[in-house]
Amino acid sequence: MIPILLVDAGFVRLWIFHAHPFYFIVVETKDGTVSVAAAFAGHQEAVQDRDHKFLSKAVEEAYKGVDCKDGGPFGAVIVHNDEIVASCHNMVLCNTDPTAHAEVTAIREACKKLKQIELADCEIYASCEPCPMCFGAIHLSRIKRLVYGAKAEAAIAIGFDDFIADALRGTGFYQKATLEIKRADGNEAIIAEEVFEKTKEKFQMY
Template sequence: MSDDIANTFSEKDHYFMQRAIELASMAEQQGEVPVGALLVKDDEIIAEGWNRSIGCHDATAHAEIEVLRKAGQVLQNYRLLDTTLYVTLEPCPMCAGALLHSRVKRIVFGAPDLKAGAAGTVLNLFEHQAAYHYADVESGLLQQQCKSQLQAFFKRRRKEKKAAKQSLT
C-alpha cells in the first residue's frame, strides 16, 4: 500500500480499524478465523463482532453478519443508514449481499480476500448492475497488519494439522 492510499484514511478510520484488528484477535483466541468487524454511526461504535462460525456451528456467523445482527437490534431497524462498517478482511459474497440489504453507507476493509472477495478483488457486488443500493467501498486500511494476522493464523493452523497427522503415523 502506498503512502498516498494510507493518507486518504482519517485518524478515526485508523482507530476503528485498529479496534477491528483487536476483535479479530478475539476470534483467533476462540479458534476462529481471525476476522473482526464493527459498525460506526456518528463516530460511535454501534456494534462489534468477530467470526464465530466454528463455535456457533453456523456458516453465516461471519464477523460482518454478527455486527449487522447486533446493530439492527441496537438501532431497532434493519436499515443501517449512514453507517460505516470496518472489517479486517474483504467481505465475501454472502456478507456483501447482507451489507447491501442493510443499506450500510460505507465499507472499509483491511486485507483483500484473493479467493472470495466480493468488494472488488474477485468480483464486486457493490457495483453490480443488479445492485439496488450502493455503498462506498474503501480498501487497504492497515492492510499489512490485517494480512499478517490472517497469514500467521493459517500458518499455525497448517503446522498443527501437520503435527497431528504425523503423530498418527
C-alpha cells in the first residue's frame, strides 16, 4: 500500500493508507511506538444507499397518493430498526382532513403500530421538505432523524404554499392569512388558566 498522506511534525509521524474498503491510520511517535487504527471507508456509502432506499419508497407513496386521488404529491415513511413501520401519502382529500399530510399520517400510524407516543428510536423519510405543521409533529413525536428529498420551493412552484410566517405577513406566494387571533381576557382567561392547576395531579406528563 502507498500512503496517501504523510504528516511529519518532528515528534510524531502520521501515514494514512487506503485499501478498500478500509482506511488505515499509522502513527509513529518519536520513541518508536507505532499504533494502527482502521476505519471502514464504506460506511458513508452504506448510509447513502440506505437513505436512497427509504426515500425512494416515500417518493413512490407521493405518486400513489395522486394516482388514488387521495391528496397532494407527498409521501413519507417511518423506519424503526431498519424496517418500515409506516408508509403513507397525503390523505387530505380522501379523509376530508386538512391535517392529513403524509408525515402526520405516518406518525399516527407508526405510533399505533408501535403502541407508543414517542418515536425517539425512529427515522422519517419525506419526499418533500415538511411544512411547519409536519415539522412540529416530527418534533413532538421525538423522531431522531429526518431525511427529505425535494425542497419546499418545488411544491410552492405548483401551488402548495404552507409557509405560515409568510401567510401571516401577507407575503405568501399563494396563500394569504385570513385568521383573526384574539386572547380572551377577564374571567374567561382566568377560568381557562385554572384548568392546568386543577388537573396537574390527575394526569402523568407524557
